[in-house]
Every structure is written in C-alpha cells, then in structure tokens.
Amino acid sequence: MIKQYHKMPRMANVLFDFFLPEMDCRYLMGDYEEIYSEIVSENGKWVANFWIMKQILKMFPLYLIDSIYWRCIMFKNYLNITFRNIFKHKGYSFINVVGLALGMACCLFIMLWVMDEMSYNRFHENIETLYRVEQDQFYSGETYHVTVTPIPMGPGIKEEIPEITDATRYTSPGTLLLRYGEKAFFESGTRAVDPSFLKMMTFPLILGDPNTALDQPHSFIISEDIADKYFADEDPLGKAITVNNQYQFTVTGVMKNVPNNSNLGFEILVPFEFLRDLGRTMDRWGNNSILTLVQLHESASIPEVNQKITDIRHRHVAEFVQQNFPEDLQQFNERRRTEFMVMPLKDIHLYGYFGYTRQMNIQYVYIVSVIALFVLLIACINFMNLATARSANRAKEVGLRKVVGAMKRHLVGQFYGESILLAFIALVFALGLCMLLIGSFNMLSGKEFSRTAFFNWKFVLGMISVALITGLVSGSYPALFLSAFQPVKVLKGALTAGSKSALFRKILVVTQFSLSILLIISTAFVYRQLIFMQSKKLGYDKEQTIYIPLRGNTRESYAPLKEALKRDPRVVNVAGTGHPPTNIGSNSGGADWDGKDPEMTVLISQNRVDFDYIETMKMEMAGGRSFSKDFSTDTSTAFIINEELQRIMGEESAVNKRLEFMGVDGTIVGVVKNFHFQSVRYEIEPLAFRVRPESVNYMVIRLPAGSMEESIDFVKSTWERIIPNYPFDHYFVDEAYDRMYRGEARLSNLLRAFAILAVVIACLGLFGLASFTAEQRTKEIGVRKVLGASAPGIVFLLSKEFTKWVVVANIIAWPVAYLVLRKWLQDFAYRTELVWWVFVGSGVLALVVALLTVSFQAIRSAFTNPADALRYE
Amino acid sequence: MVLLTRQEEQILLVIHHLGNTAYLVNIRSLLKEITGKYLDVGTIYVPLKRLHQKGCLDTRYGEPTAMRGGKAIKYYSLTAKGYEALAETRRIQEKLWDGVRFPALKF
Numbered sequence A: 001m002i003k004q005y006h007k008m009p010r011m012a013n014v015l016f017d018f019f020l021p022e023m024d025c026r027y028l029m030g031d032y033e034e035i036y037s038e039i040v041s042e043n044g045k046w047v048a049n050f051w052i053m054k055q056i057l058k059m060f061p062l063y064l065i066d067s068i069y070w071r072c073i074m075f076k077n078y079l080n081i082t083f084r085n086i087f088k089h090k091g092y093s094f095i096n097v098v099g100l101a102l103g104m105a106c107c108l109f110i111m112l113w114v115m116d117e118m119s120y121n122r123f124h125e126n127i128e129t130l131y132r133v134e135q136d137q138f139y140s141g142e143t144y145h146v147t148v149t150p151i152p153m154g155p156g157i158k159e160e161i162p163e164i165t166d167a168t169r170y171t172s173p174g175t176l177l178l179r180y181g182e183k184a185f186f187e188s189g190t191r192a193v194d195p196s197f198l199k200m201m202t203f204p205l206i207l208g209d210p211n212t213a214l215d216q217p218h219s220f221i222i223s224e225d226i227a228d229k230y231f232a233d234e235d236p237l238g239k240a241i242t243v244n245n246q247y248q249f250t251v252t253g254v255m256k257n258v259p260n261n262s263n264l265g266f267e268i269l270v271p272f273e274f275l276r277d278l279g280r281t282m283d284r285w286g287n288n289s290i291l292t293l294v295q296l297h298e299s300a301s302i303p304e305v306n307q308k309i310t311d312i313r314h315r316h317v318a319e320f321v322q323q324n325f326p327e328d329l330q331q332f333n334e335r336r337r338t339e340f341m342v343m344p345l346k347d348i349h350l351y352g353y354f355g356y357t358r359q360m361n362i363q364y365v366y367i368v369s370v371i372a373l374f375v376l377l378i379a380c381i382n383f384m385n386l387a388t389a390r391s392a393n394r395a396k397e398v399g400l401r402k403v404v405g406a407m408k409r410h411l412v413g414q415f416y417g418e419s420i421l422l423a424f425i426a427l428v429f430a431l432g433l434c435m436l437l438i439g440s441f442n443m444l445s446g447k448e449f450s451r452t453a454f455f456n457w458k459f460v461l462g463m464i465s466v467a468l469i470t471g472l473v474s475g476s477y478p479a480l481f482l483s484a485f486q487p488v489k490v491l492k493g494a495l496t497a498g499s500k501s502a503l504f505r506k507i508l509v510v511t512q513f514s515l516s517i518l519l520i521i522s523t524a525f526v527y528r529q530l531i532f533m534q535s536k537k538l539g540y541d542k543e544q545t546i547y548i549p550l551r552g553n554t555r556e557s558y559a560p561l562k563e564a565l566k567r568d569p570r571v572v573n574v575a576g577t578g579h580p581p582t583n584i585g586s587n588s589g590g591a592d593w594d595g596k597d598p599e600m601t602v603l604i605s606q607n608r609v610d611f612d613y614i615e616t617m618k619m620e621m622a623g624g625r626s627f628s629k630d631f632s633t634d635t636s637t638a639f640i641i642n643e644e645l646q647r648i649m650g651e652e653s654a655v656n657k658r659l660e661f662m663g664v665d666g667t668i669v670g671v672v673k674n675f676h677f678q679s680v681r682y683e684i685e686p687l688a689f690r691v692r693p694e695s696v697n698y699m700v701i702r703l704p705a706g707s708m709e710e711s712i713d714f715v716k717s718t719w720e721r722i723i724p725n726y727p728f729d730h731y732f733v734d735e736a737y738d739r740m741y742r743g744e745a746r747l748s749n750l751l752r753a754f755a756i757l758a759v760v761i762a763c764l765g766l767f768g769l770a771s772f773t774a775e776q777r778t779k780e781i782g783v784r785k786v787l788g789a790s791a792p793g794i795v796f797l798l799s800k801e802f803t804k805w806v807v808v809a810n811i812i813a814w815p816v817a818y819l820v821l822r823k824w825l826q827d828f829a830y831r832t833e834l835v836w837w838v839f840v841g842s843g844v845l846a847l848v849v850a851l852l853t854v855s856f857q858a859i860r861s862a863f864t865n866p867a868d869a870l871r872y873e
Numbered sequence B: 001m002v003l004l005t006r007q008e009e010q011i012l013l014v015i016h017h018l019g020n021t022a023y024l025v026n027i028r029s030l031l032k033e034i035t036g037k038y039l040d041v042g043t044i045y046v047p048l049k050r051l052h053q054k055g056c057l058d059t060r061y062g063e064p065t066a067m068r069g070g071k072a073i074k075y076y077s078l079t080a081k082g083y084e085a086l087a088e089t090r091r092i093q094e095k096l097w098d099g100v101r102f103p104a105l106k107f
Helices: A010-019 A025-043 A045-088 A090-118 A153-160 A224-231 A302-324 A326-334 A345-351 A361-389 A391-403 A408-445 A451-455 A457-483 A487-492 A499-534 A552-566 A643-649 A708-722 A733-739 A742-776 A778-786 A791-825 A836-862 A866-870 B006-021 B024-035 B041-054 B080-097
Strands: A130-139 A142-146 A164-171 A176-180 A183-187 A190-193 A205-207 A219-223 A240-243 A247-255 A268-271 A291-296 A339-344 A545-549 A573-577 A604-609 A621-624 A638-642 A658-661 A664-672 A687-691 A698-702 B057-061 B074-078
Touching: A010 A025, A010 A045, A025 A045, A025 B024, A025 B041, A045 A090, A045 A408, A045 B041, A090 A345, A090 A361, A090 A408, A090 A451, A090 A457, A090 A742, A130 A345, A153 A164, A153 A291, A153 A302, A176 A224, A183 A224, A219 A224, A224 A247, A302 A326, A302 A339, A339 A345, A345 A361, A361 A391, A361 A408, A361 A457, A361 A499, A361 A742, A391 A408, A391 A457, A391 A487, A408 A451, A408 A457, A408 A742, A451 A457, A499 A742, A499 A791, A499 A836, A545 A708, A545 A733, A552 A573, A552 A698, A552 A708, A573 A604, A638 A643, A638 A658, A643 A664, A643 A687, A664 A687, A742 A778, A742 A791, A742 A836, A778 A791, A778 A836, A778 A866, A791 A836, B006 B024, B006 B041, B006 B074, B006 B080, B024 B041, B041 B057, B041 B080, B074 B080
Parallel strands: A190 A268, A219 A247, A604 A687, A638 A664
Antiparallel strands: A130 A142, A130 A291, A130 A339, A164 A190, A164 A291, A176 A183, A176 A240, A205 A247, A219 A268, A240 A247, A545 A698, A573 A698, A621 A664, A638 A687, A658 A664, B057 B074
16 A cells, blocks of 8 residues: 555644644644545545544534533632632732722712713614704804704704704793692793604603694693692693693693603693793794704705705894894894804713803713722722732742643633632622612712612623723733743742832832822812802802792782882892893893994893892992982993903993993993802803893892891792792802802712722722731841831831832822813813912822821831741741 | 443454554554444544553554654553453453343344
8 A cells, every 4th residue: 555645734733733632632633644644545635624624523522521621620729729818818808809899889880970971862762863953153253152043943944954854942931830729839840842842852651642742832741740749640631730820731741751861851841832922032033042953864964954054044134134234234244154053962961062162071971980990990909919919929829830731821811810700709899889879979970870770781791891801900910920930930939029020019009199199189179179169259249148030920020029128127138130140141242332343243241130239239330330210211221331341342441331232222331340140160251231120030139147037038928928829939149159060069079089989999008018018027027126126117117118109109190180180270260279288288198198007017017026026937 | 340331342452453553543444444434533532542541551652654744653552451351341241142042033
C-alpha cells in the first residue's frame, strides 16, 4: 500500500486544537491526519473533508459536557475560596460590601430618576410625529426663545400646510371655581384644547366618547381624581357643574389620570372656544400666549415646515400691521423675522428651553449621573485598594494554582468572578437600602416613585448591568495584578507588598479624595448661591406681604374691597397688580421713544398696576414721582419705568420723556430703582408700569409686622363679606419667592447627600487601608516602642502618609472645582463669589475626617503592648 | 475487579491481536475488518482513555512520522490487569451462555 500524506484543511486543524483534550491533542491529531490521508487516497478529497467535518461535529457534545463538568468543579472551588475569604476577613468584606452597596444605591436611585426623565411623553402612541411649535425672536441680535404661539396659529397652519395632519391648541383658562351641589373648589389644573387633542395624544377615556366629548361648547372631560372628588360614587357622565358661578358645564368624559411623566399635566379639559366666553381675543397673530401642538406627516421635512409656519405667521402679522398701523409696515418688514420651528414632543422635557439662555433639563441629568458615577467609582476604588493591599495573603494561593496548571486566564476569571459576586451581594444590600430610603429620595428629587418601580424589567436589567460593571471595574486591577504573580517567586516567599502596587494605591486614594473634596466644595458653593439668591436685596420688601389672586368675576369687587381694607389699621397698604410680584412674565417688543435707534429692538416687560403699588411693595424711586390720583392723565398716558430701561434709552433722566408702548403713546412720569421681578438667576430686564386699576389680576396687601395672623383673619372676613361666593385664597410673597429656587434647593440637597456619601465611602476605604498598614507594621511599631518611641510619635508616623495623600488630593481638586463651578455659575446673572476660604475649608474638612479615621487605627496600634506585637509569629 | 463493556472488551482484544504495535488507527481498521463497520475516532478514543485510567492499558510513544503530519504515535498495550479483566469478562460470558438453547426458529 502506497501511503501518501495529505494535509488536512486549516480550519480542521484550528478546530481540533480547540476541541481536543489538551493532554492527547498532538497524538490524536496525528491519528486523524493518518486516517484523513488514507481516505483521501482511497475516496478523494471531498469524502475526506466531509468525514473530518462529521468527526468534529460529533466531538462537540462530548466537549461541551466535559468542559461544563470541569467548570462546575472549579466553580465550586472558586466559590468556596471566595466565601472563605469573605468570612475570614470580615472587616474588609464589610467595608467592601457596605461601600459598594452605598455607591450602588446612589446609582440605582439616579438610574430610576434618569429613566423617569427619559420616559417623559413617551407614552403617546403617536409620539414620533408629535411636535410643539416654538419660536426664536430677535432683539438687537440676541435670540429670545419662546414656546408659546399666537391663538389662531393652530387652525391656521393646519389649513395651509399639507404636512400638518392635525393640530391642537393648549392653554390654561386660569383657575376656575367649580361647584357641584355643596362641593365647590378652585381648580387650577384646567386646560382648554381643541377636539383633535384627544385624537393626537394618548389620554384614554374611561367613560365617554373621545370623538365627540369636546364637541359641545360647554362640555367637560375630568380625570378620575376629579370625578372622585365631586361625584364619589355617582356616575359622573351627564352631570352638570357650575363654573365661576356663571356657566353650566356637562361632564362628557372621564379620563385616566395623566401620568406623572407627561409635560402636559391637567385634570380637566374644556373646549378651546370656552376662552371666548372668558373674554379672550381669539384672532391676534401678534400675541403669543398658548401652546400649539401639531402632528406631522411621517415623511414631512422639518425645515420646510418651519419655513412655512414662519411665512404664514409673518403674512398674517403684516396684514394686521397694514390695516391698523400702515405707517409702521416698512419698519416691520425690515426687522428680522421671528423664526418658528417645531420641537419633537419627546424632546421637550429634556431639551426644551426658554428665554435668552439655553438651560435644559438634560444638563441636570448629566451632572447628577456623573456625580452618582463618581460615588460608585469611589466605592470601586475601595475594593481595588483593599484587594491589592492584601494581595500578599492571596499570593500563595495564586502560586499554588499556577503550579497545578491554572492558566492566567483561569485566575483572571476567578478574581473577576469574586468581585462580581461581591458586587451582586452589594446589589442586594443596595436594593434593600433603596427600598428603605425611597421616601427620602422622593422628597429630595420631587418625584413620586413607588417601591414597585424597581421591578420592571428594564430597571432589573439596568441593575444587573450596574452590578456587572461595578464588579468588572473593581475587579479589573486585582485580577490583572494578582494573576501576574510568578509562582516561583511567590512560593519562595519573595513577594512583599511591592512598591509599584503601593504607588498605584496612592494614586487611587488621591483620586478618591479629589472626587470627595470636589463634591464638598461644589456642595458648599451651590448652597452659598442658594442662600445668596434667597437673601438678595430685591429692591422691594417681600416680607409681611400677601397676594390674593382675583379669579373669575371677583375683579369687579376689587375697588370696594380695597376701600374696605385700606380704612382699617390692621392693613398697612393695598394695591393691585397684573402679575404676581415675584414674576412678571409678560413682555413685548415694539416700544418707541424719541431718539431711539430705529435698528434697535428691545423686549420690555410690562405690568398693569393700581395706584399705591410702588408704595405697597416699598419700591424706591430713582427719579420723578409715583402714580398719583392727583393727575387725571395718569390712568391714560403715564408710564413708570425701571432704571434698566432708562439706561437702554440712553437718558440721564427719562422723566417727562415720551414712550410709546403697550399701544399707548404716553409720558414717563417716574423711574423706579431696579428691582428683581423674576428669579435672581436672570438679569434685571427693562420694565414699564402703567396704571390700570380695572385690569389687575392680583391684590397685594402689606400687613403690619407682629400681628400677621390677626390681620389675615381680618382680610379674610372682609373678603367673605364682600365676595361671599368665592372662597378666600392667599399666598405669601416671600414663600412664592423661595419657591422659585426649588430647582437650586433640590440640587443643593442632592449634592449634600452625594458629598456625605462620597466622604463616608472614601473614609471606609481609608480605614481599611490604615488598618492594613498598621497590621503590616505591627513588628516595626513594636520595635520602635521597645526602643522608646512615644505613643503620639507612633500615631504621627502612621498618619503622616495618609495626610500627604489628602493634601495632594486637595491640590488636584481645587482647580477642577474652580473651573466646574465657574461654568455652573455662568448661568446666573447674579452669583456668589468663589471665595478662597471655602476651598481651603473643604480641604481641611476632608483632611480632618481622614485624620480622624486613620488615627483611630493608629492610636489603637500605638497603645498595643510591644510584647504582643513582637510575639505575633 | 474491573468489568468491561462490550466495546472495551472488543478494543482490548483487538489490541491483544495487534501485539505491541496497536494504536488508534490500526485498532480502528482491524475492528472494521472484523465487524465490517468503521467506528468514529472518538468512539475508540474515549474507551481507550478510560481503560488506561482503569489500569488495563499501558501507553508508550513512538517516533513522529511524516504520514501523520510530524506527530508521534501513542501505542497501547495490555497490562496484567487488562488480561485479568478480559479473563473475568470471558468467564462471565461463558457462564451466561452456558446451556443456552435457542428455540426452534421457523424461517
């Protein structure tokens, strides 16, 4: 028989290498090659190749069983060793698990929060095609972003632009008084919408027909909660409710409560045409006051739609100007056009912004997520540090495993496995912690999460990945470090805690403390900014002042009410205003004055007030006089402006100058000193007051100091006497003011929680390291004591190393904190100074906490009897 | 006492027949000659390994040859324990077969 050698396909070689048992791989491969050659020479290459493939396939099940079998055996051993290690070093395990659990709990909460933020508006079935119409206005080159639109825009653009399949308007008709039998409540959650609203959005009705529910002019859709509130067990459908003591509404539908993660939040829907009854002008293209929501065709081109909306609105306003102010038409046409655009409804929560700045929620999402990751990272570093520090204890095991044939990858797998297991144990604790603290977190975040929120599949998946990532990150360094030991050296006992790993540990500790100090400094400054804003001199007196919204037809009783209150000594002063004192949210362009640069366009805030407003709010005049009944022209043509507008007008004193604004060609009678009429976050903008006692929406009342309660009781009884059919409802100006800073207050509280956690976790780690070092140096300390070292000397010896690290961490953290905080503060028009002593103070705080942690251990070892120390082997 | 499976018994016997040159390939071809069927390599390798573990077989390594892509041969030979096992198996077989009369088969 002539035998000839035939080479097997490469592929087969590779597969054999992989599948065949390591010990016999070479011989078996030889056998296969021999048989292969034989088959080739007898039956040809194809048959042989087929045969070899068949052999490989048949090998697979056996291989699988074999490897699983061995894996199970080894896994059992790994698990055993892991648990032995955990229980043998209870202290270290405790530090690791607690640290990781705290860090993970942080992450879980933030994940919950981020997922909630991301889920806004996603529940609409048509979410991909829903948009909100927004606009950019331009004032002397600056862009002012507005999310409200003209009232006739919705129907107008739906008719003219084929890409828009549907449109609805959405606005609040103000707070309404609802009365059903004996029950009467103010409802501020009312929204007026077009009938198409229910078709476009996903707000399912439980009762009633969504197609016709809003067709009748006085029909009403209420939420389940409202239905419970008014009707309890009755069937709400078809029931009549009186609105503002004037209109009879019929309930035509009951909808499910609007979910928390909806930007459109409401409890009652009324037909949009109802606004006509309330006296709103419905056909002005020049005023922006309501939301317009549109549904676009799937294939619509967004830039084209934007352009079309811009053009349509421009055409309408141009027509209006031509009819009413033909002389202004040229100027109108020359000015830069207001640009309209559509914003996807799914993005408005995170990417929506307003005004001159581009403040978006997504920025908070980023900040908070990064901080949560920092805290987790600090916990991971603890794990790495303790694992490498104690590597000497594991070195023998590694050496022995290598000698009996463990490959590096087995060891890497083992150590990763250990850290992942520990991470999952920590996850269980973290979850328990989250369950316990969910109430506090809700308070901190202002959300309403329930415990079940942790158990939807997305979140469970998220948790598992957090644990996996934590395990992998914290296990990475120990795994690579420990698995690289050379068995000979280790078993000979040559391994001491190497200087290389000591350096790495130092870097890690410095990182931990840098992050902690960064958080402490940030917390301090965010808090200072909050206090700064809350205690800023506003230019008016917000204490001892209440305001009462004049709802429905109560405005008609404003004058007699004011008279009645003013006569009494229990009230210092009374006035009316169009906007609440803390927030004048109405503004308008198109002002004119003598000597105005025709190129310039200014957005001026406006407020209609009553006489005495300046006096009631205790604002100061910079020039001229306040409004006064002694001048008969005041109610028709007088303006009071603020210093900012005077500055823009370029006048030394604007008193007695002409000002054309709010549709009136008038005279400036006084200039009021600048005061903050919005959040201190924003700069003071130009403002003009007019006297219009008949069109105020709020009543402001200054009460005497000391007898607030009594005075409020008096105001209440007076109100009930004059306006018996409307409940009395009042707010404190200073509380309304504080409420504006809820966002900052929340961030401040959140940061404080994070900072405390970070420091606690970092100190846990430091404590672990310190006790490890002390343990290692037991002998040295013993010898030193025998030779006459004092206890304070020993404490100093053990603490100075750690002190050095924290000082280095400070030096790294300061500039970073400075840059980050400067960036954050840039969004505020009026900001607290980045004073140096807060940096130093935070550093010292971290240092003191670290020293306390370390010295606890140091003092213990300093006072041990040297005889015990030296006898320990 | 080692009890052998049918396959182990066959393989041990084939190794005995092949004398001291038995290795996987010629075990396989001899089995084919006798039984008429080629077995998979794995089907022979696994019992070989098991028998080796049980102490019924000795192994030694030959020289690498070109025919095998430069890989050495692993030869198998019977140990005393192997013979014992074979003898025991045979004893049991004979006992089992003893006195077996087939019923008259009708064709």
